[in-house]
Amino acid sequence: MAKRIDVSGLSAFYGSHKAIDDISMTVEPRSVTAFIGPSGCGKSTFLRTLNRMHEVTPGGRVEGKVLLDDENLYGSGVDPVAVRRTVGMVFQRPNPFPTMSIFDNVAAGLRLNGTVKKKSELNDVVEKSLKGANLWNEVKDRLNKPGSGLSGGQQQRLCIARAIAVEPQVLLMDEPCSALDPISTLAIEDLIGELKERFTIVIVTHNMQQAARVSDRTAFFNLSAVGQPGKLVEIDETERIFSNPSVQDTEDYISGRFG
Amino acid sequence: MSNVITEKRPVADSAPRPPVTLRQARLPRWSPPVFALVALAAGAGIGLVAGLDSKIQWGLIAALLFIIGTYAVAAKVEGARQAKDRLATSLVWIAFLLAVLPLASLIWETVVRGSKVLDGYFLTHSMGTLPDAMVGGGINHAITGTLQQVGLATLIAAPIGLLTAIYLVEYGRGRLAKAVTFFVDVMTGVPSIVAGLFVLSVWILILGFGPSGFAGSMALAILMMPVVVRSTEEMLKLVPNELREASLALGVPKWRTILKVVLPTSIGGITTGVMLAIARITGETAPVLLLVWGAKTINNNPFEGAQQSLPLYVYQQWQQGSEASYDRAWAAALVLIAFVMILNLVARGIARWKAPKTGR
Ligand SMILES: Nc1ncnc2c1ncn2[C@@H]1O[C@H](COP(=O)(O)OP(=O)(O)OP(=O)(O)O)[C@@H](O)[C@H]1O
């Protein structure tokens, strides 16, 4: 089920601006990998190259290789749609579909993909996903109300439920907890712990404690100067990164002696 | 001035300060309408005494009196700032009346004159062989013609326009998209008579077909298409990119994303745009005159032979110049206005019904 991701020599551009430069790393299957680094260093950009969402931005361009269990995502003949079905994503800002109800939002991935399921089966999936995202109790009485009527944090959990409903093999999460209260954050972290039994998870976070709590491996990104492309400084076991990193910059960033 | 917050500080603290309050004297709520009535009466009075026979002059005098009066009274009772506020409000109201007056009088005129002969018979009969100067006859043939011509034009223009807009917003990059945008802009500026002449020269003069409702529809479609493209384009651009990305990230193909996420989100605005485009071509006379020619009897086949249409009927009846045909022209104009109005209401209804729902 879960897949290994092998990135080699990956650079991403916005038009002529190079946002990330020559990144190589391995993301282990059935594990949580955290991305940390200062704002604007290209964490979101890199994350989006992992399910071919970067090219959706006008002017977006990628060089290099991303192997998903030995298959290059950017090889010729690879269907980006198939890639995105395998590699799901939760965005930095919640984006429920405004025309759909809460139920339909969670069922959207299955419905829109034409993976037609029986109504009862769909009900089960929706309930399971909403419970997984710790939202079920709050919305079970108004599943038919529009998803945009939820609070920001609830909307984010709705988006997480929507992403896990299609059972992707890799789940990319871009600061999924930046809009959440500590209780929901904890629920999401528990959820991540459960999901990693089955999926490969990559999470971007600005919260060091969160990275230390949930991740098995941590990657630190940085940029040498404003306007320069972001680079991968190092990636290692989370424990090592937080106790004894091999690069001085990493230690400075983690201990708050940055810039 | 009864504003109690004093400007100058008391010289000595020994003098008891007036209690600080934020309230101040206000004119009662009924004062603006009463002022307006008084101003109207005064305006009429002055007009009568001075022997001015234009009602417009009466109205202007009344408006002037209203503004000055309100300002003076408010300045006296409420203070300078409130008076300025009331002055601005009065000006806004008068501007509003000036804008609405022509519209209201147009509708009033059409309703009064048009309702004279408008009845069931008028709607269900054609002119037949009735001589123009005689009372009687109807517009059934014109209604049929307008419905068929506008319907066909919509069938041609709406899909093409929609798909063009989707191409431009969702797929179009580079030269081709720029060229399409340019030609759509050019088409927006094509006068209706030119569209009519174009179809006339190609369809009737070169290809040798006769006049028909369909020929008119083609010209109407040319006029409608750019409007549909433009309005749909704007609506699609309003759909936030995050929604497209959310759907794409679920592994949904682009075409399904457009069909199931982008279009439903913007469908209200798109429908309104199409309806307004329909309303616009419904009143076109020139291409119909050139290509459909106008018939006196019902022709249910839009692909063969001359047909009638409402605006053309109005024009022709007016040209006849008899009392009876004037009445018929007004009645047909009323039906035309009602038709367009109903279309607009339907569009608004759809827009409200389909608009993204928020709240619980
Ligand atoms: N749509 C875009 N068009 C052009 N440049 C962009 C775009 N999105 C991001 N960038 C640039 O790419 C670089 C990396 O941005 P990215 O969003 O990946 O940063 P990030 O590490 O996720 O930051 P944050 O922690 O604030 O989310 C930045 O310099 C940013 O200005």
Ligand SMILES: [Mg+2]
């Ligand atoms: Mg980011």
